[in-house]
Amino acid sequence: MKFTSSYEPSDFESDVYAAWESAGLFKPTLPQPSGIEQNTPSTYSIVMPPPNANGNLHIGHGLTIAIEDSLIRYYRLKGKSAWYIPGADHAGFETWVVYERALEKVGHTRFEYSRDELYAQVWNFVEEQRGNMELQVRSLGASCSWDDLTFTLDENVVKRVYSTFEKMWNDGMVYRGEKLVNYCPKHQTAFADIEVEQVEEKGFLYDIRYSNEIVVSTTRPETLFGDTAVAVNPEDDRYKSLIGKTVKLPLSGREIPIIADEHADPAYGTGAVKITPAHDFDDFEVGERHDLPRLRVIDDSGKLCSEYVPEVFRGLTVEEGRKAVLKALKAEGSLLNTKKIVHTVPHCYKCGAVIEPTLKEQWFVDTERLAKAAISRLENNEIKFYPKNKQKVLIDYLKGLKDWNISRQIPWGIAIPMFKKVGDAPDYPDWIFDTRVNLKEIEYGGVKYVRDEDTFDTWFSSSHWPLVCTNWEEGRENPYYPLNVMETGADILFAWVARMIMMGIYVTGEIPFREVYLHGLVLDEHGKKMSKSKGNVINPVELVAKYGSDAFRLGILRGRSAGLNQAFSEESVKSGRNLCNKLWNISRFIEVAAQMVSSREHPEATAEDETPEPRDDGSAGRRFPKGTFERKPQYETLNMSEDWICREITEAKRRIEKGMKNYRFSEVVEELYSLIWDKYADWFLEAEKIYKNLPLLKTTLESILTLLHPFAPFVTETIYQSLSWTDGFLINQKWPSDLEFDPISAENFERLVPVITETRRVLAGLPGAFKTKKYGLLYGDDSLVSDNSLLVMKLARVPSISSTSGTPRGIRLAVPNHEVYLDVPAEVIKGYKDSLTERILAVGRELNSLEKRLENPNYVKKAPEKLVKETKEGIKEKKVLIERLRKELEVIA
């Protein structure tokens, strides 16, 4: 591939991905015992939180994949057998909602079909839509092992879910219970507590007279027909005498008892509260305490029903019913008072309909044992959390966990493998477990059983995700389980992470993952939540098309920290694109240099044979300590800037390793920017325009390509393959080893840098335009500058550099330990006066703060010796500097 002068990601990204995939490079290698580098453990596994199989990726998926794929590529380069397992979610409820809507559009309803028919229809619907998502995951560069893709309805998933359910059934942890459940009348299904969205709303509190002595306060007058008691607080003197008596319900006239219960708050409303056990969670509990009957007066479609409801109200929706009841109460004088209040109302998280707590028979999981085991592991710090505080949040959640309703009344999902006895056969159980869910009814010892029509809550099956993706089996060694890390959104800590931990421990006895990394929401550029209605949704696929996958990944990871909701904008993606462009041109420069040198000097040469050019000071050769390594070095450093870049790359690499270990993506990405852009391109490569040390250029370029590869896989791979001297793929190269360098030489370069920056600064501050290449540099007693005059000339952009020959002139540069002058004529120096004065003041302020520190006797006594010494040296330097600047000023004035 030819290097074009500008970076065009769309030219190569899909080809590169296809090449990786067809070469089988996303598959984990088998763990190999290694002679040289011991890597234990040698595996690294991550499972992808499965995106909706028939949906499109959103920005959250973009972040997830950017993080996970960077991790997996990093550990792959580090030599681990890395396994990134992709997934697709049947997304039970989400997909069902979409399908039901489509059904309604063509004038049908779910009630026209059997469950099996509906299941088949949705299956086909998903099949048709499927594939988009997977293409989008590819476009983001996810190096996941596609052959191992797990769909949440795959046979092995269902098998595992059934086996867990059976185990729980046998362990007595699953039970059928008639309880109040969160019920969406629009979708006609129950939900778990976590699926309900609590919304603050304005409403009314009505005072309704039940008798002359008792007036109840309620927000839901329409449920009064289901009341089975009125509760008052046992300590409430107003009502003490009434406890045990009965009262007649208005409108229906049914008689109900007055009971004493702590639930009634004397300070709220009238202090007397109607108890409707079949339609309110608190009332349900009161009912249990007092053994009250539960009367359902609202049916599955959210309409008033039952014999207890006077005929005129039957069939009305909750909303209509409320109006009608209030009107009737008013008419008979029972509605005494109406008060505006703000309260939270539960809503369906999908359609927004008000959740109707409804009495239903459902399957429940007794979570006590599950939660207890999880809490003990968590308190034992067996799973490390990023951010750390989520560990406690999760423990607190588990401590208050209630039983888990796992049945859903939607056809799209895994059928609950339970059959109910038909008729009266006393010696037979009411329910039996059987996995033949394709049958509507089965026979068991001559007795007929019919299949339960419900499906599992998707979180019930999802909680097995780490097991099913890694093909965990009882009694079989699995080097990929537990996973190294579970990476997902902080918003599903309870719904998913908590359940995976509980289920993982329950089934395998082991924690399912060693670490948890939670990312926050990706907000829009102003820090607002993205939503379709606000129109501020950023589509990752569009950004990839516009700027490239690498740019997107770098942009979304930049400045991102664990667990926080953070803003994201197109600007950060542009910045990522610019880095890629930079790297592209760095590589182009080196490739061109390589071709020129090899064709000019060594037409047949390989990289090893190329002879470095001599140093500009005449000395040459190997600068790093001999005998420190056994392999033949691939390069020799010939000057300070080369030792320096080797040092910088090596140190950056260590910081990257540390950052990756701690999931500090923000710092790692910043480190890479600074290494590639500031250090490699702006300093090192500028210097190399003089030296053109090809073996070194090649080695260092390969190093930075590898270091960046986890974050920008496409551009780094493409460059790697375009270079004339490389073979194979970058994706499975070795992570760079430390580069050899002479530390003294590297430090010397660091000491020369201020001479160059000061020259540039003074030049920029001089009056008049076109100042570059106009004034030369003069050096006095300064061996570092005189030995590297060519380098200084190039970097400082001065036309000449020479010795002062004893008589200094021009502006002396304000650099400690250097004697360098900018050869500027006297009349120009005059214009420099202001900037010089400003500089003296600035250095003076710095000196002041250092001196103040030293004046404190406790500082000298208690601070580390090293610090005190540094402070003293600093003072000395500043003093010399100020003295020098003052003299300069005198000359000008």
Place this chain on the structure above:
RNA sequence: GGACUCUUAGCUCAGUUGGCUAGAGCGUUUCUUUGACGUAGAAAAGGUCAGAGGUUCAAGUCCUCUAGAGUCCACCA
């Protein structure tokens, strides 16, 4: 009501055992048609680290309180 997070440059964010003059990207200003790159280079401006107290030789960093922003859980007849 309980818990958690955040408040650092115009904007978005880094800053992990407390330690030299608090950093980055974008934006802004000035200069540069240098033979990798104008998706660039060089230079610069811009901060009482939300506020108040405390601990310490030393606080953006630790503690307490206050204010503001946000999230989660529970409750609300």
